[in-house]
Amino acid sequence: MKNLFDLSGKVIAVTGATGILAGGTAKYLQAQGAHVVYLGRNQEKVDKALTEALQISKNCSGYTCDVTDSVALDRIHEKIMAELGRIDVLINGAGGNMPGATIGPGKDVFDLDMDDYSKVLDLNLKGTVIPTMTFAKTFKDQGSGCIVNFSSMSATQTLTRVLGYSNAKAAIDNFTKWMSTEMALKYGDGIRVNALAPGFFISDQNRALLINEDGTYTERGQQVINKTPFRRFGKQEEVYGTIHFLLLIRQLNI
Ligand SMILES: NC(=O)c1ccc[n+]([C@@H]2O[C@H](COP(=O)([O-])OP(=O)(O)OC[C@H]3O[C@@H](n4cnc5c(N)ncnc54)[C@H](O)[C@@H]3O)[C@@H](O)[C@H]2O)c1
Numbered sequence: 001m002k003n004l005f006d007l008s009g010k011v012i013a014v015t016g017a018t019g020i021l022a023g024g025t026a027k028y029l030q031a032q033g034a035h036v037v038y039l040g041r042n043q044e045k046v047d048k049a050l051t052e053a054l055q056i057s058k059n060c061s062g063y064t065c066d067v068t069d070s071v072a073l074d075r076i077h078e079k080i081m082a083e084l085g086r087i088d089v090l091i092n093g094a095g096g097n098m099p100g101a102t103i104g105p106g107k108d109v110f111d112l113d114m115d116d117y118s119k120v121l122d123l124n125l126k127g128t129v130i131p132t133m134t135f136a137k138t139f140k141d142q143g144s145g146c147i148v149n150f151s152s153m154s155a156t157q158t159l160t161r162v163l164g165y166s167n168a169k170a171a172i173d174n175f176t177k178w179m180s181t182e183m184a185l186k187y188g189d190g191i192r193v194n195a196l197a198p199g200f201f202i203s204d205q206n207r208a209l210l211i212n213e214d215g216t217y218t219e220r221g222q223q224v225i226n227k228t229p230f231r232r233f234g235k236q237e238e239v240y241g242t243i244h245f246l247l248l249i250r251q252l253n254i
Contacts, residue, residue: 004248008033012089012247013080015067015131018045020203020236021150022093028240029247030056034089037080038062041094067094067127073134081138089146089247090135092128096120096205101164117164124168129175136183136191144190148246149176151197169197194246200224201234 012029016022018040030036030053038053038060040046046062053060061083065072080087100116103109128149139145154162155169172195180193202210210221210233217225225231 005244006033007244007247010034010088010247011037011080011084011086012091013037013039013087013131013135014091014093015039015127016093016095016150017062018042018049019093021198021201021239022091023049024236025091025093025240025243027053027056028237029244030060032244033057033059035059035061035084037084037087039067039076039094040064041066067092067131068122070130070134073131077134077138086142087135087138087145089148090131091243092131092147092149094127095124095150095168097162097165101162103161103163112163120164121168121171124165125171125175128172132175132179132193136179139183139191140187142190143188146191146247147179147193148243149193149195151176151195153197153199155197173197192246196239196242196246198239199228199234201236201239 007029010033012026012034014022014026014029014036017026017036017038023038026036026038026049036053036059038046038049039062040049041064043064046064050060050062053062061080063076063079065076067073077087098116098120100113101120103111132147132149136145136147139147149172151172152165152169153159154166155173159166176193176195183191183193200206200210210218210224212218225233
């Protein structure tokens with residue numbers, strides 16, 4: 001009987017692959033036998049990710065691009081197809097917040113910076129929609145493919161002060177349902193689109209908001225922990241299995 005979770009020979013493109021959650025997931029999936037394409041915005045960080053990836057196996061490559069740049073993504077998509085001939089999975093891991101799209105301490109609701117608000121919507125929402133539209137063309141041609149988006153618990157629960165990011169992640173939930181329905185109706189049962197909604201994991205973006213320099217929780221960090229039954233932040237490896245499960249790629253002939 002086949003191992004339904006075997007990833008050998010699969011090609012997996014990961015955006016935000018220089019970050020904590022998507023970067024860790026990318027390495028985990030490569031270690032399971034997939035060829036992983038590390039996509040990041042910063043050349044130095046992509047180079048570093050690739051150096052580390054090469055210690056896992058030779059099944060890796062990397063490209064630099066902004067996830068909101070459809071022309072750059074088209075070019076990279078073509079390069080991957082020319083080099084590897086197929087793409088099985090797209091993981092949309094790039095995302096994040098900006099101070100102006102959040103109501104800072106001591107600030108009023110009406111102090112929202114609309115410029116930063118728009119940038120956060122663009123990064124998280126368009127930065128998921130654009131790579132999806134680019135790579136899903138190949139999934140359509142292949143009749144198979146798998147997309148995993150990063151939503152957040154803030155999509156469905158009110159996270160005080162955090163408006164732009166929560167709006168964008170709620171829209172990712174909506175987009176995920178829309179895209180999965182359209183793909184299924186138009187192209188059959190080989191293409192799946194899902195999202196995961198992590199709670200709080202410490203990353204460079206939120207560390208200072210949640211943890212003091214002496215390792216204790218900030219007031220905000222403590223509020224989060226109070227609402228978390230495990231009474232701790234997430235560990236990055238806790239998302240790997242969830243994503244692996246979502247990648248079960250049309251292997252029905254067991
Ligand atoms: N850390 C958490 O608590 C948490 C919780 C819920 C959801 N998420 C989501 O998980 C995903 C990964 O987050 P993380 O915590 O690993 O953060 P991270 O900051 O470690 O990683 C985010 C990555 O996105 C990249 N990125 C940012 N803007 C980009 C752009 N315009 N083009 C290309 N790449 C860009 C960054 O370079 C970085 O590598 C994000 O979508 C985030 O919103 C994180």
